[in-house]
Amino acid sequence: LYVLSTMGRRGHKGLAALRGWSYAHRGLHGNGLPENSMAAFRAALDHGFGIELDVHLLRDGNLAVIHDSLLKRTTGAEGRIEDLTTEELENYHLEGTSETIPTFRQVLDLYGGKAPLIVELKAVDGNHAALCEKTCDMLDFYDGVFCLESFDPRCVRWLKENRPDMIRGQLSENFMKSSPNM
Numbered sequence: 329l330y331v332l333s334t335m336g337r338r339g340h341k342g343l344a345a346l347r348g349w350s351y352a353h354r355g356l357h358g359n360g361l362p363e364n365s366m367a368a369f370r371a372a373l374d375h376g377f378g379i380e381l382d383v384h385l386l387r388d389g390n391l392a393v394i395h396d397s398l399l400k401r402t403t404g405a406e407g408r409i410e411d412l413t414t415e416e417l418e419n420y421h422l423e424g425t426s427e428t429i430p431t432f433r434q435v436l437d438l439y440g441g442k443a444p445l446i447v448e449l450k451a452v453d454g455n456h457a458a459l460c461e462k463t464c465d466m467l468d469f470y471d472g473v474f475c476l477e478s479f480d481p482r483c484v485r486w487l488k489e490n491r492p493d494m495i496r497g498q499l500s501e502n503f504m505k506s507s508p509n510m
Contacts, residue, residue: 362422441472
């Protein structure tokens with residue numbers, strides 16, 4: 329029953345608006361444009377792509393757009409994104425460029441309904457409810473097409489219970505294949 333309670337939306341009328349688009353995963357990055365950066369998101373928009381992006385809840389309750397919880401791979405710095413505040417984001421440069429970690433608000437303002445968004449919720453340390461609530465509160469004022477997805481079934485369940493009208497999806501992977509013991 330738990331698995332059924334976390335199922336994504338099938339047959340939602342908004343799904344049609346998400347189809348027919350090409351999506352830039354973490355923005356249109358490469359050639360000096362770091363993933364999940366404002367430059368990569370601008371490039372995707374300029375080329376007519378929707379985007380997939382990742383959101384994390386910051387210590388001050390705001391949302392940052394970055395793939396990993398650990399900062400090392402994308403910024404070279406030690407620590408976790410969840411331990412930072414919005415003000416501190418400007419101190420973390422992405423992949424050795426001048427680009428810094430964007431906020432979700434910055435991306436929403438850039439896209440402004442011009443192309444669809446696929447928003448992956450990155451819950452950490454049981455913050456799934458707060459992450460979902462903050463993301464949905466911001467999307468309440470966004471005039472564009474979007475869907476929400478997560479590998480964490482608690483996020484999908486929260487969406488089903490609290491925002492059943494929003495398009496949601498459960499992400500998965502082949503955990504058996506990626507297990508070092510298999």
